[in-house]
Amino acid sequence: MNAQVTPFETKLLASARQTGTLLMELLSAEPRPQEITRPARLLDAMRHGALNGGKRLRPFLVVESAALFGGDSAAALRVGCALECLHSYSLVHDDLPAMDDDDLRRGQPTVHIAYDEATAILAGDSLLTYAFDIIADPETDLTDRAKTELVLALSRAAGIGGMAGGQAFDLAAEKQAPDEAGIITLQAMKTGALIRFACEAGTIIAGAPAADRDRMRRFGEIVGRAFQLADDLLDLTSDAATLGKAAGKDAARGKGTLVALKGQAWAEEELDRLVGEATALIAVYGDKAQTLTEAARFVANRKS
């Protein structure tokens, strides 16, 4: 870990703490209206999956993109927590024996190791379901229009035409390595779609014009590509202690990545290019876009 923490990292950490606090509250034992009761062990497993000290990058992007367009910050934090529940579900299910079969996640036992496989399946299902619950909840202070648009955009980003579909391509890639176009589609779906949603969500929360929504979708797409490229580089160059999970797994499984296909030098150059493209896109917002510009740079240069 670096001794020096930048102002941007301080901001990211503060936001992650807020996200963690609200998630803890949302995952408390008290059943909400219309719920019958919350089984303790399943709730514990959901907490294990969602309260695991992640960087909370996706909620941060929701909050910062909402701030850029004057959206309500409390509502944005709640939508960020919804997105983090959905992201956590995908990790819990990806780690399952039938999927990536991982025992460790951020240095901790994965949910099916800490509990059992059936509980991990149900905890993932419940976290996914809860994402939509949080958005629709009356405590999320948004118009019904905004909520409907968020539910639609999130379900399309997460479902067969987005993240879950990308995961299906990823499984297929273990048997037959995809070509460059195939890898790009796979990654746009598997990791890109949720990051794109995070950046788009702020414009929905703020009720921003369609042109801004389109621009932020595009910004999110580029940040998503940078995120995945940095991930592939880290898998190649990092060790397990730094990553908090097994390193070099992609190569060991013969999974095609753009880094494997086009080399490390190309990837590093491409990362710079993507950061430049992302920065240029939101330069139209002037100084107000500074945090998101730094976020794009952080995503590309992160070391874990």
Place this chain on the structure above:
Amino acid sequence: MNAQVTPFETKLLASARQTGTLLMELLSAEPRPQEITRPARLLDAMRHGALNGGKRLRPFLVVESAALFGGDSAAALRVGCALECLHSYSLVHDDLPAMDDDDLRRGQPTVHIAYDEATAILAGDSLLTYAFDIIADPETDLTDRAKTELVLALSRAAGIGGMAGGQAFDLAAEKQAPDEAGIITLQAMKTGALIRFACEAGTIIAGAPAADRDRMRRFGEIVGRAFQLADDLLDLTSDAATLGKAAGKDAARGKGTLVALKGQAWAEEELDRLVGEATALIAVYGDKAQTLTEAARFVANRKS
């Protein structure tokens, strides 16, 4: 199979066909706006899980309860399909090796047998996600208010405080048999919550007053209890050929049911009592409630 089909059964069959046709259309290969592409094998697995010739009882209850309050029938059918996607996801995941480990469902191989375990997990995830997609979709002709209420009610019926939580209690019940109160809570969550939602959904679709919504929730709760009691009786008295799945499994697993606890005679009497209670509740709607009254009777007396 009975040679005689009642007018009610004819109506149920016609509704099931409509549901199946729309589900097929919703699960077509063409990606929707905001989706990137739909991986063919995953889509096939979703279809296998959702287009399996079920009775489509839940969509029928949505459509009929909407009709009772003058709700739009096309919108009700779409909400019914959303609910059926969600119900199908629960079956796909329940059948997994780590859960109930069933190879057959309605006489067909389950999704993880016909495909593989990872694909079954993802197909379930995608069907669950798609339920919320269908509700929020602009093609579902409802107000944003109605959509938000449907998303909230459905996520609470399906998540940790509803169906998924009930499934967690069900897993625990294999190790330690619950008492009567425990069984009632488990069943209200595991199967009751979605049936309750089906009956409540019609009032949300139609924008009916709160008193009607409360009454239909209560009606749905009672129908849900009758459904489960009939299910437990069938598990005890039917054979696999009639059920299309293994019979006597609950008893073999030592799962406590109310039938096991209180006997077959009690259960048959209780079923009559529940049908009477359900009928009395909606008698206030007069002749218009006839189909729903027959539905309650059908649920209690069904033979498969």
